[in-house]
Amino acid sequence: MQAEAQKLRGRMQFAESQVYGRTGKRCIACLRDFASRRRTKISMRDAIFLRLFLSLIKSDEPRVISLHPPKSVVLITDACCERESRERICGIGGTLVDTYTGTKKFFSCELSQEQRRLLGELSKKQIIFETETLFAIVAFSLWSDCLKDRVCFLYVDNEGTEFSPMKGMSENPTADAIAQVFAEIETHVHTLCWRARVSSFSNIADAPSRGACDTLKKLGFTDVSMDALKRCLGFAFQLV
Numbered sequence: 112m113q114a115e116a117q118k119l120r121g122r123m124q125f126a127e128s129q130v131y132g133r134t135g136k137r138c139i140a141c142l143r144d145f146a147s148r149r150r151t152k153i154s155m156r157d158a159i160f161l162r163l164f165l166s167l168i169k170s171d172e173p174r175v176i177s178l179h180p181p182k183s184v185v186l187i188t189d190a191c192c193e194r195e196s197r198e199r200i201c202g203i204g205g206t207l208v209d210t211y212t213g214t215k216k217f218f219s220c221e222l223s224q225e226q227r228r229l230l231g232e233l234s235k236k237q238i239i240f241e242t243e244t245l246f247a248i249v250a251f252s253l254w255s256d257c258l259k260d261r262v263c264f265l266y267v268d269n270e271g272t273e274f275s276p277m278k279g280m281s282e283n284p285t286a287d288a289i290a291q292v293f294a295e296i297e298t299h300v301h302t303l304c305w306r307a308r309v310s311s312f313s314n315i316a317d318a319p320s321r322g323a324c325d326t327l328k329k330l331g332f333t334d335v336s337m338d339a340l341k342r343c344l345g346f347a348f349q350l351v
Contacts, residue, residue: 113145113146113147113148116142116145116146117146117147119142119146120139120142120143120146123138123139123142123164124139126168127139127164136278136279136280136294138160138161138163138164138167139164140160140279140280141153141154141160141161142161167298182209182210182211182261183261183262183263183264184207184208184209184211184254184257184258184261184262184263184264185207185208185209185210185263185264185266186205186206186207186247186250186251186254186263186264186265186266187205187206187208187265187266187267187309187314187315187316188203188204188205188206188243188246188247188250188265188266188267188268188316189203189204189205189243189267189268189311189314189316189317189319189320190202190203190204190239190242190243190246190268190269190320191203191239191317191320191321192237192238192239192242198322199221199321199322200221200222200227201221201222201226201227201238201242202219202220202221202222202320202321202322203218203219203220203221203222203242203246203249203320203339204217204218204219204220204316204317204318204319204320204321205217205218205246205249205250205253205316205319205339206315206316206319206327206332207250207254207257209257212257214257215330215331215332215333216254216332216333216334216335217316217319217324217327217332217333217334217335217336218250218253218319218334218335218336218338218339218340219319219320219322219324219334219336220336220339220340220343221322222242222343226343226344230242230245230285231285239269240269240271240272240283240286241283241285241286241289243267243268243269243271243272244269244271244272244275244276244281244285244286244289244290245289245343246339246343247265247267247272247276247293248276248289248292248293248296249339249342249343250265250339251263251265251293251296251297251300251304252292252296252342253335253338253339253342255296255299255300255302258300258302258304259300259301259302260301260302261302262302262303262305263302263303263304263305264304264305264307265304265305265306265307266306266307266308266309266314267306267307267308267309268308268309268310268311268314268316268317269308270308271283271286272286273306273307273308274306275287275289275290276289276290276293276294276304276306277306278290279291279293279294315327
């Protein structure tokens with residue numbers, strides 16, 4: 112059985128590379144331990160992901176490679192979490208720069224006590240990883256209309272946030288749920304998203320995460336903070 116599972120996993124890896132999104136990576140991972148003889152039974156969760164993969168292959172459109180790809184879009188996000196702060200305990204910022212259309216947008220929001228609770232504040236000393244990851248996905252979803260069928264560069268200021276959406280999963284339960292949401296959005300948007308970490312010194316989203324937005328406004332960025340906050344409310348309650 113394990114030998115057959117290994118063959119199936121190899122074929123799934125090939126098929127997954129032909130479609131958009133990273134949902135397939137989660138499905139393939141469910142066979143890893145079984146195929147390597149670390150366990151001998153397929154769990155109920157494994158079975159669910161295998162059925163999901165079959166549905167994905169049947170329903171999704173193939174990945175398109177163009178000789179003349181459209182201009183890329185750059186997203187940059189950041190977050191700050193300081194429990195003792197008197198001004199902003201947990202703030203987030205995000206920016207979009209589309210040099211092809213000239214579009215420049217940003218958001219600057221503060222998470223409420225309830226939203227911080229949903230990210231695990233009551234049981235953890237720090238929720239910066241969860242916050243950074245959530246709002247990288249919020250930015251991607253909020254501006255998905257600008258990203259459709261284009262190349263996207265997503266810069267974040269957290270290594271875990273960089274890699275969990277890339278792998279389509281995380282050992283952190285909250286980040287894992289967020290990564291799954293990202294994988295689903297990426298599939299529907301049909302974009303190729305490249306992620307990297309950018310330090311706070313070079314991150315133009317650092318200032319809005321702390322509520323400082325004057326510089327971006329002077330540079331002609333449009334404030335869409337209310338839209339981002341509404342999008343966040345929808346995502347946060349998916350994590351319950």
